[in-house]
Amino acid sequence: MNSTHQLVKDCIKNSRQAQEALYKQYASVMLGLCYRYTISIEDAEDVLQEGFIKVFHNIEKYRNEGDLGAWIRKIMVNTALTYLNKHNKYKKEMQLDEIQMHPLTDENIEVKLETKELIETIRQLPAGYQTIFNLVAVEGFSHVEIADLMKINVNTVRSQYKRARGIIIKKLTNNEIIHLYNEQ
Amino acid sequence: MSNNFEHNVKSILDDFALAPSEAVWKSIEPELPKKRKRRAIIWWLAAACVPTILGIGLALNSTSNKKDKSTAKNNVIKTQNENKEDFKPINTTEKASINPKANELSQYTDNKINTTSNQSDLQSILLKSKRNKASIIFLNKLIRDAKKSGTPKKVSLINNTYKQIATTKSIEYNEHKRYDELLWKDSLVVPIPNFLESVDTKVENVNPSFAATIRCLPQPKKSWIFQIAISGGSSVVENRTFFTNSNQIELSNINTPPTVGGGVLTTGVTPNNTIKYLPLPQNGFHIKAGLIANKPISKKFNIQTGALYTFRNNKSFATLDSVMSNNIFTEKANTIYQNQAHTLEIPFQLQTQLYNKRQINIYLITGASINWQLSNTYLQQITNTNRYLLNSQNRNTFLFTLQTGVGVKFKNVNAQIILNKGLTPIHQTGVKNYFSGIDAMVMMPLKSIIKR
Numbered sequence: 358m359n360s361t362h363q364l365v366k367d368c369i370k371n372s373r374q375a376q377e378a379l380y381k382q383y384a385s386v387m388l389g390l391c392y393r394y395t396i397s398i399e400d401a402e403d404v405l406q407e408g409f410i411k412v413f414h415n416i417e418k419y420r421n422e423g424d425l426g427a428w429i430r431k432i433m434v435n436t437a438l439t440y441l442n443k444h445n446k447y448k449k450e451m452q453l454d455e456i457q458m459h460p461l462t463d464e465n466i467e468v469k470l471e472t473k474e475l476i477e478t479i480r481q482l483p484a485g486y487q488t489i490f491n492l493v494a495v496e497g498f499s500h501v502e503i504a505d506l507m508k509i510n511v512n513t514v515r516s517q518y519k520r521a522r523g524i525i526i527k528k529l530t531n532n533e534i535i536h537l538y539n540e541q
Numbered sequence: 542m543s544n545n546f547e548h549n550v551k552s553i554l555d556d557f558a559l560a561p562s563e564a565v566w567k568s569i570e571p572e573l574p575k576k577r578k579r580r581a582i583i584w585w586l587a588a589a590c591v592p593t594i595l596g597i598g599l600a601l602n603s604t605s606n607k608k609d610k611s612t613a614k615n616n617v618i619k620t621q622n623e624n625k626e627d628f629k630p631i632n633t634t635e636k637a638s639i640n641p642k643a644n645e646l647s648q649y650t651d652n653k654i655n656t657t658s659n660q661s662d663l664q665s666i667l668l669k670s671k672r673n674k675a676s677i678i679f680l681n682k683l684i685r686d687a688k689k690s691g692t693p694k695k696v697s698l699i700n701n702t703y704k705q706i707a708t709t710k711s712i713e714y715n716e717h718k719r720y721d722e723l724l725w726k727d728s729l730v731v732p733i734p735n736f737l738e739s740v741d742t743k744v745e746n747v748n749p750s751f752a753a754t755i756r757c758l759p760q761p762k763k764s765w766i767f768q769i770a771i772s773g774g775s776s777v778v779e780n781r782t783f784f785t786n787s788n789q790i791e792l793s794n795i796n797t798p799p800t801v802g803g804g805v806l807t808t809g810v811t812p813n814n815t816i817k818y819l820p821l822p823q824n825g826f827h828i829k830a831g832l833i834a835n836k837p838i839s840k841k842f843n844i845q846t847g848a849l850y851t852f853r854n855n856k857s858f859a860t861l862d863s864v865m866s867n868n869i870f871t872e873k874a875n876t877i878y879q880n881q882a883h884t885l886e887i888p889f890q891l892q893t894q895l896y897n898k899r900q901i902n903i904y905l906i907t908g909a910s911i912n913w914q915l916s917n918t919y920l921q922q923i924t925n926t927n928r929y930l931l932n933s934q935n936r937n938t939f940l941f942t943l944q945t946g947v948g949v950k951f952k953n954v955n956a957q958i959i960l961n962k963g964l965t966p967i968h969q970t971g972v973k974n975y976f977s978g979i980d981a982m983v984m985m986p987l988k989s990i991i992k993r
Contacts, residue, residue: 371574380566385558392559402565410572472553494550526546 361425368416376413383426384409387433393479393491394437400444408436434496438488438506447484478528486521493518765836768847768955772829772982776853825855829886833984835955843904845890851912853882853976879920882967884940885913892948902950906959912940917967940976941965955984 364382367375387408391401411432419428441447479487488507492498493514500518504511831849838844856879890908897903917938946959959982963975 373570373573376573377566380569384561384565386556388559388561389554389557393554393557398559401559402561405561406565406568409569413569413573472557475550475553476557494547495554497551522546 362421365416365419365421365425368413379412380409383429386426387429390430390433391437393476393495394434394441394488395447396480396484400440404433404437404440407440408433411436430496434492441484441488474529475525478525482521482524486517489514489517490521490525494522765834767987768833768835768984769987770829770831770833770847770849770982770984772849772957772980774827774978774980776825776827776855776976776978825853825880827851827853827978827980829980829982831886832987833888835892841894843892843894845888845892845908847888849886849888851882851884851886853880853884855880855976880917881920882917883915885915887911887913888944890944900952904948904950906944906946906948906957908944909964910942910944910961912942914938914940914967938967939965940967942976946980953986955982957982957984 364375364379368379384405388401388405391404391408392398395401395404408429412429415432419425479490482490485507489503492503492506493500498506500511500514503514507514829849829851831847833845833847833849835843835845888908888910890906892904892906895903895905941964943962943964944959946957948955948957950956957980959980960977961980962977966975
């Protein structure tokens with residue numbers, strides 16, 4: 358029985374140690390995911406908190422098929438989407454058709470420069486565009502799946518993704534972070 | 542090219558990680574499901590032991606019964622006392638000795654709460670503190686600080702609500718669509734489920750786990766609210782049935798409106814059925830004052846009762862001179878009788894909320910009241926003068942009235958317009974009087990008046 362399986366089993370028994378271990382194993386990566394969907398570290402932590410609560414309450418549903426990290430990621434993405442639709446400051450931007458970049462709070466996260474540039478560019482997009490870009494480019498959802506998830510038209514997903522992508526590339530080009538889209 | 546871009550973005554961001562603060566796990570922990578107790582085999586063992594335990598228990602029961610009861614009673618009393626201690630209002634001058642947590646909270650002012658480590662400390666203090674007045678005052682301060690930085694209207698509305706409850710100790714409970722007001726009873730703090738949802742970002746920058754802490758607090762019980770009431774209005778006397786000395790005749794056909802001193806009432810009845818009294822459907826007035834008790838029983842319904850002293854003054858009826866002429870029996874109004882009554886009214890109302898927003902609450906009233914007539918006096922006006930003689934008195938009769946109306950509540954002040962319809966009459970020689978009327982009442986909470 359591998360360690361992940363045992364960890365899940367102990368979590369199902371509500372062993373606090375196991376729960377904390379699981380949390381510590383995946384919290385950083387998941388916070389990175391949440392950070393990409395929100396505009397502040399506090400909001401990201403809020404999503405992280407709600408997401409992990411859901412993970413532990415539904416851990417029995419994990420059937421040891423596929424990667425645990427991927428399963429947790431799915432829950433976290435759904436939690437992030439719920440959060441965006443629930444909070445007023447994101448709600449309007451979720452339905453916004455025009456792209457109006459918003460400024461970020463001064464959060465001095467310690468990451469590589471190109472990662473920071475990329476993340477900050479994504480996070481400056483309006484919430485709707487930001488979400489669609491994250492879901493397509495990073496999470497790998499199809500346009501149809503995203504349309505279903507966000508309850509919008511698939512053409513809207515396509516056009517918003519195209520525009521978001523264009524803006525990100527332009528900004529990164531201006532900042533000379535150009536190798537992201539060079540052919541290798 | 543395009544696939545490369547997505548591929549590169551994914552490879553950078555897939556592993557992008559940030560270290561969460563310690564406070565996040567601390568806020569997740571309380572929400573986690575509790576450890577399961579062992580099952581199955583334990584239950585089987587327990588089931589097997591039950592008959593044995595029962596047998597032993599029954600054998601011991603007769604000898605220890607009395608002892609058990611008194612122990613249980615002592616435990617109950619102890620628990621009740623403990624609860625009362627927990628929620629005792631904190632006198633600000635005694636803060637330090639009664640509840641050190643209040644002092645601990647007081648250091649978290651202004652800029653200090655902006656750092657995450659301070660927020661997690663604060664959260665653990667609030668979790669331990671017994672959900673007391675210090676917590677609500679702290680919340681109040683938090684909102685006030687946010688308001689100072691020019692935040693929008695909704696924050697100031699929450700601020701005002703908190704301030705009102707914290708300072709006036711109002712025990713109102715209202716539920717709004719976006720946020721709940723607090724129910725304040727003996728310093729018990731009530732959570733607002735979506736407390737920070739509609740609040741400006743500046744306040745939301747406080748660690749959200751703080752809000753989660755507040756959400757865990759229990760809802761208080763809805764309790765009676767006592768109010769002082771005064772009202773005034775008009776009363777109408779409906780005189781429906783008139784007695785003669787030997788016969789009862791109901792007046793339903795009045796050909797011409799009767800007037801005092803000159804009007805006639807043609808009835809067409811024979812002189813044997815002499816009508817002695819003439820109805821005067823004139824309005825009088827009444828005034829009431831007393832105590833009202835109101836209690837919410839659900840989100841939409843309140844019940845109200847109380848005790849009101851009422852003074853009512855009406856012109857009641859007039860005696861008639863009877864005249865027989867050309868086989869037509871006519872009466873002339875002569876002496877006016879005035880009625881004054883002192884009553885103790887006990888109303889029973891059901892209030893149905895129709896509108897409840899921004900501290901304005903409009904509700905429909907249906908109900909009834911029992912009126913204990915302490916005294917009911919008929920005064921006879923001396924003809925062509927303004928002087929009255931005491932004619933008769935009766936007391937200790939009970940009248941029942943139906944009530945319907947509408948009420949408006951703004952902040953702590955309640956105003957009602959009620960229509961009353963008498964169901965039972967007052968009997969007086971010759972008449973049955975039914976009192977109806979319209980009443981305008983104003984009520985204010987007893988505690989706010991005492992405080993002033």
